[in-house]
Amino acid sequence: MKIAVFPGDGIGSEVTREAVRVLEALDLPGLTLFEGDVGAIAYHRHGHPLPQETLAMAKAADAILFGAVGDPSCDNLERHLRPEQAVLGLRSELGLFSNLRPATVFAGLEDMSGLRPELARTIDMLIVRELNGDVYFGDKGMRTTADGQREGWDMMSYSESEVRRIANSGFQAARKRSSRLCSVDKANVLETSQLWRDVVIETAAEYPDVELSHLYVDNAAMQLVKDPGQFDVILTGNLFGDILSDLASMCVGSIGLLASASLGERETDFGTFGLYEPIHGSAPDIAGQGKANPMATILSAAMMLRHSFGDEAQAARIEAAVAMALADGIRGGDLGGKLGTSAIGDAVLERL
Ligand SMILES: NC(=O)C1=CN([C@@H]2O[C@H](COP(=O)(O)OP(=O)(O)OC[C@H]3O[C@@H](n4cnc5c(N)ncnc54)[C@H](O)[C@@H]3O)[C@@H](O)[C@H]2O)C=CC1
Ligand SMILES: CC(C)CC(=O)C(=O)O
């Protein structure tokens, strides 16, 4: 079981350290971890945010545990050298088009939600976000127009096959849950979204057992806060999924709790090759202070065991340890408590 560990920048290395401790504590037979540089740290050491050696390491692994990238020291670099390009590059180079972001409220955290406790209690959803297309990967640029103004553009586009493969991921995920799928787009004004909606409806014919609904993204954001319990699986594009998942994180209490799996079509000897990361970024405002909540990354390691190594028992064991720690009142600053990153890691390990 070869796991490439890419801690990245800011709190990325702090939270990844705790997830690695958890993986090591499980005594998994044949577990091999190797570490690579991504993001600002890679730029400063090797001149590129995603060095060739890191990419080669990623391709040689069965799964990747990723922290986060991004650092103010790189704010003025050209876009292709910025740390964030490392995560986009890995997602596209490795064909990781299906991003699963579960959001469930943990017992004891109902009061920490941005929502009323009775609403928070109803949250148990999975956001299925397309990860290889949309404005992040379209043609983009900046120029000075004839009248001397600067103009920037990012092309939003999706091909039919890109929508179809993520729609299949969404329907399959819905089948494993309560068989309700809500597709989120902006088909009232965007051609991309009209195609999205058409293809999702066509794909639905293959899943007659799944109940399909549609929402425009602005309404979906409002509904997430008004009545989050109505959602089971949300299927959406790269940009909308990015924004809605940060919103969902505060509905369950903190961005420090939301894990993710990024999957493609490659199968290994153990399961589906994937990259696993918290949904948050490198949090420069708290980096280096030992304040970050590592639970999202620990839960990402659980998703790795489930999807890439077919080890449901160990995945559930990690999730139970996190749930138990939260039920016992283990809290970092993000949840109104005082515990630091390694103390939270210790608390999860004790319960494991
Ligand atoms: N996948 C990735 O590597 C991502 C990278 N980024 C990058 O991260 C950098 C910072 O971006 P922001 O917009 O500030 O988003 P962010 O997610 O890093 O932080 C947003 C807020 O949430 C807090 N926060 C995040 N994770 C936390 C945790 N585990 N525990 C406690 N508090 C936590 C931060 O302190 C901050 O106040 C940027 O360079 C951005 O591009 C952002 C999102 C994802
Ligand atoms: C660099 C960003 C596109 C990463 C991000 O915000 C995310 O994937 O949630």
Ligand SMILES: [Mg+2]
């Ligand atoms: Mg994001």
